[in-house]
Amino acid sequence: MESWPPGGSGPAEAGRRLRDLRGADLAASASLLSGAGAEAGCSAPAVAAVLPAGGSGERMGVPTPKQFCPILERPLISYTLQALERVSWIKDIVVAVTGENMEAMKCIIQRYQHKGISLVESGVTRHRSIFNGLKALAEDQPNCRLSKPEVVIIHDAVRPFVEEDVLLKVVTAAKEHGHNACEVFTCPEDGHLGFHVLAVVNNAAVNMEAAGAIRPLVSTVISPSVDGCLDHSLERARHRASEMPQAFLFDVIYEAYQQCSDYDLEFGTECLHLALKYCHIKAKLIEGSPDLWKVTYKRDLYAAESIIKERISQQICVVMDTKEDEEHVGHRLEEMLKNELNHVKVTSGRDLQQIILEQCYNFVRVNVMTSDFEETQKLLNMLEESNLSILYPVVVISDEQKLQESLRHGATIIAALIKERNSGLIGQLLVA
Amino acid sequence: MESWPPGGSGPAEAGRRLRDLRGADLAASASLLSGAGAEAGCSAPAVAAVLPAGGSGERMGVPTPKQFCPILERPLISYTLQALERVSWIKDIVVAVTGENMEAMKCIIQRYQHKGISLVESGVTRHRSIFNGLKALAEDQPNCRLSKPEVVIIHDAVRPFVEEDVLLKVVTAAKEHGHNACEVFTCPEDGHLGFHVLAVVNNAAVNMEAAGAIRPLVSTVISPSVDGCLDHSLERARHRASEMPQAFLFDVIYEAYQQCSDYDLEFGTECLHLALKYCHIKAKLIEGSPDLWKVTYKRDLYAAESIIKERISQQICVVMDTKEDEEHVGHRLEEMLKNELNHVKVTSGRDLQQIILEQCYNFVRVNVMTSDFEETQKLLNMLEESNLSILYPVVVISDEQKLQESLRHGATIIAALIKERNSGLIGQLLVA
Numbered sequence: 092m093e094s095w096p097p098g099g100s101g102p103a104e105a106g107r108r109l110r111d112l113r114g115a116d117l118a119a120s121a122s123l124l125s126g127a128g129a130e131a132g133c134s135a136p137a138v139a140a141v142l143p144a145g146g147s148g149e150r151m152g153v154p155t156p157k158q159f160c161p162i163l164e165r166p167l168i169s170y171t172l173q174a175l176e177r178v179s180w181i182k183d184i185v186v187a188v189t190g191e192n193m194e195a196m197k198c199i200i201q202r203y204q205h206k207g208i209s210l211v212e213s214g215v216t217r218h219r220s221i222f223n224g225l226k227a228l229a230e231d232q233p234n235c236r237l238s239k240p241e242v243v244i245i246h247d248a249v250r251p252f253v254e255e256d257v258l259l260k261v262v263t264a265a266k267e268h269g270h271n272a273c274e275v276f277t278c279p280e281d282g283h284l285g286f287h288v289l290a291v292v293n294n295a296a297v298n299m300e301a302a303g304a305i306r307p308l309v310s311t312v313i314s315p316s317v318d319g320c321l322d323h324s325l326e327r328a329r330h331r332a333s334e335m336p337q338a339f340l341f342d343v344i345y346e347a348y349q350q351c352s353d354y355d356l357e358f359g360t361e362c363l364h365l366a367l368k369y370c371h372i373k374a375k376l377i378e379g380s381p382d383l384w385k386v387t388y389k390r391d392l393y394a395a396e397s398i399i400k401e402r403i404s405q406q407i408c409v410v411m412d413t414k415e416d417e418e419h420v421g422h423r424l425e426e427m428l429k430n431e432l433n434h435v436k437v438t439s440g441r442d443l444q445q446i447i448l449e450q451c452y453n454f455v456r457v458n459v460m461t462s463d464f465e466e467t468q469k470l471l472n473m474l475e476e477s478n479l480s481i482l483y484p485v486v487v488i489s490d491e492q493k494l495q496e497s498l499r500h501g502a503t504i505i506a507a508l509i510k511e512r513n514s515g516l517i518g519q520l521l522v523a
Numbered sequence: 524m525e526s527w528p529p530g531g532s533g534p535a536e537a538g539r540r541l542r543d544l545r546g547a548d549l550a551a552s553a554s555l556l557s558g559a560g561a562e563a564g565c566s567a568p569a570v571a572a573v574l575p576a577g578g579s580g581e582r583m584g585v586p587t588p589k590q591f592c593p594i595l596e597r598p599l600i601s602y603t604l605q606a607l608e609r610v611s612w613i614k615d616i617v618v619a620v621t622g623e624n625m626e627a628m629k630c631i632i633q634r635y636q637h638k639g640i641s642l643v644e645s646g647v648t649r650h651r652s653i654f655n656g657l658k659a660l661a662e663d664q665p666n667c668r669l670s671k672p673e674v675v676i677i678h679d680a681v682r683p684f685v686e687e688d689v690l691l692k693v694v695t696a697a698k699e700h701g702h703n704a705c706e707v708f709t710c711p712e713d714g715h716l717g718f719h720v721l722a723v724v725n726n727a728a729v730n731m732e733a734a735g736a737i738r739p740l741v742s743t744v745i746s747p748s749v750d751g752c753l754d755h756s757l758e759r760a761r762h763r764a765s766e767m768p769q770a771f772l773f774d775v776i777y778e779a780y781q782q783c784s785d786y787d788l789e790f791g792t793e794c795l796h797l798a799l800k801y802c803h804i805k806a807k808l809i810e811g812s813p814d815l816w817k818v819t820y821k822r823d824l825y826a827a828e829s830i831i832k833e834r835i836s837q838q839i840c841v842v843m844d845t846k847e848d849e850e851h852v853g854h855r856l857e858e859m860l861k862n863e864l865n866h867v868k869v870t871s872g873r874d875l876q877q878i879i880l881e882q883c884y885n886f887v888r889v890n891v892m893t894s895d896f897e898e899t900q901k902l903l904n905m906l907e908e909s910n911l912s913i914l915y916p917v918v919v920i921s922d923e924q925k926l927q928e929s930l931r932h933g934a935t936i937i938a939a940l941i942k943e944r945n946s947g948l949i950g951q952l953l954v955a
Binding site: 303308329519 | 735737738740741742743744745746747751752753755756757758759760761762763764765766790792793795796799805806807808813814816817819820821822823825826827828829830936939943948951953
């Protein structure tokens with residue numbers, strides 16, 4: 092039996108994996124501890140995230156700022172928030188948006204039922220927006236539900252495919268400060284992130300209080316002269332592109348922003364640089380995956396849409412009238428669909444609510460004996476009431492005498508519709 | 524009446540625009556010349572292009588090298604070759620491929636009827652592949668149809684969206700050497716590129732014999748220390764990503780490759796750097812468009828596919844039975860389609876061959892009075908025999924009594940099918 096719901100590389104899956112491995116992690120860390128002979132400690136740091144989202148999107152060449160551009164009718168930033176809020180140990184997410192976009196952002200939070208989000212007004216530059224986000228976290232006010240975290244993640248609203256894995260790596264590296272190396276685990280009770288102090292490292296100060304994701308350079312970087320000619324080119328292998336997420340001990344990065352010059356706030360682009368310049372700390376660089384890239388140009392929106400389409404088109408739930416249909420036609424259709432899609436679930440409807448809760452985005456209703464669409468309408472209503480925004484109701488399979496052939500063709504049509512999500516075909520009768 | 528065929532930003536259009544403007548250019552250059560009082564000269568340099576295509580595509584994470592990955596069933600490199608061969612003044616294109624892929628490359632050239640392509644075996648690194656391409660151009664052998672060009676363009680097989688505009692800019696800048704500034708034009712007779720020497724520039728040696736496209740950096744570039752921490756970050760505004768195409772006086776870049784060390788051939792990534800290091804020439808940097816980006820990761824293939832889909836879905840040819848149908852139903856459908864697509868042409872079939880020659884990729888056949896599909900089959904045969912690889916035959920409009928409404932819905936379906944190119948729907952009857 093295949094596991095359900097699927098989603099091998101999704102954030103939710105990463106979370107589950109971590110929790111499943113928790114027992115083994117703890118055992119391993121215990122054995123390491125006894126070997127190293129160091130004092131063991133366990134702390135559960137509060138982790139928050141700041142998302143600057145005040146950009147105007149001028150590079151995109153479209154009037155809508157890129158973080159609000161729709162992908163399959165849902166704004167890009169909503170995918171990023173979803174990726175972050177699925178990580179159980181991120182307690183607060185502070186988003187910095189322009190005053191102009193504040194209401195739109197509130198609507199997005201409500202529409203997609205995002206949780207744990209606070210909004211602050213962005214500044215005129217990226218650094219000023221981040222600073223505003225940090226200020227909101229620093230100010231321990233009675234009426235404010237935010238409290239100062241130990242570690243803060245800084246991420247971009249336009250990097251929607253961030254995985255729990257890399258978030259964990261940057262947070263762990265940022266926490267690996269003072270004299271200690273840590274091992275990380277998630278707490279059984281509340282999903283908090285915990286750290287075991289593993290060992291004193293060489294008795295030397297590591298001073299690692301920041302970390303950020305990097306990627307290899309795709310193009311060689313050059314430096315132009317004032318007259319627009321090549322001055323020199325940089326050795327590609329010795330440089331990296333600094334990406335997001337980054338993580339910092341909160342006090343360190345807040346201090347850096349407070350001390351930072353106006354010039355840096357206006358023209359700087361790199362948070363790790365501020366931490367290094369103003370707080371003299373070392374920043375650990377973590378190799379990230381290609382999916383961390385920043386949605387910058389129109390082509391990046393296309394790429395993001397294709398990636399999302401691919402991810403959500405891998406699973407389908409086939410809803411049959413009766414248990415008998417499920418066993419007869421349903422399972423034969425399942426076999427056909429498995430040639431086209433990774434995860435196929437057939438049900439006669441009892442566990443539908445659960446499947447919707449698990450965020451399956453694709454449903455096919457098959458009527459074998461009846462041409463009564465009342466049950467289909469019920470399914471449509473149920474889906475419309477859910478918060479699955481990327482839905483798309485279609486498909487009738489004409490179940491002819493040549494069942495096998497008909498099912499095979501039906502599976503091809505279903506897969507094609509799911510993969511393309513072509514809304515121009517709603518209401519069409521397609522014949523298998 | 525709209526111009527036909529369309530394609531505002533396509534390479535073919537750029538070529539036409541250049542030729543159309545030739546008269547005006549010549550007049551302008553004449554007036555400039557008389558103003559400057561310098562001696563006028565006109566030369567028609569031979570321009571060739573070298574395309575290293577020996578990469579293994581390991582960054583893509585797929586077994587097929589990325590230059591051979593299919594986009595809408597056509598290999599990526601074929602789009603790049605198409606973009607280059609549409610430029611009338613590029614006389615030869617030398618492609619460097621591995622011995623292993625030599626036969627596949629020959630098939631691609633034959634299948635897509637590419638002209639003026641020569642193949643050489645690639646080296647183990649990009650620089651060695653380029654060097655092999657240059658050697659093939661340098662060797663003036665009696666049996667070889669290649670001859671040494673004055674200017675050589677170096678481009679990547681995985682940058683399919685290069686425009687004539689930027690090619691012209693890098694070639695012009697590379698030719699702008701010695702003491703002269705030039706103006707460029709295309710010769711009326713043969714489409715050769717010509718240069719008018721405009722003026723002696725300050726009597727100082729410009730020594731510009733190379734030029735390359737650049738783009739702003741998307742991410743900050745950093746330099747890691749040996750222990751994987753941030754050593755320093757580079758000021759983003761002072762650096763650029765070096766992209767392709769680049770152009771060189773042939774003798775200069777060939778000399779540079781001949782003198783170049785094994786280390787540079789193995790580990791170097793930048794041709795402009797070689798020209799600077801070994802021939803001490805200045806390289807002009809030209810701002811390129813975002814579309815110059817290099818297809819590197821799987822997401823870039825998605826983006827390229829979307830861009831190609833968008834480009835080829837902007838035009839459609841509606842084929843009617845008779846002149847009467849064309850005037851009655853055809854033009855009403857045309858109005859509807861114009862809400863969805865940029866360029867709509869209605870014909871009753873006389874000029875079909877011409878439209879196919881002009882590389883329209885989308886055809887709809889409308890039967891008003893008959894349900895006889897003989898003519899439709901003829902159209903399909905004609906299209907299959909053409910070299911339009913990205914075809915996709917579908918669509919029947921059910922012409923009901925409520926003509927207006929039916930046409931509107933038909934236009935929506937047609938546009939959706941064209942934009943998605945969903946082959947799973949071939950043979951379906953869609954009802955408008």
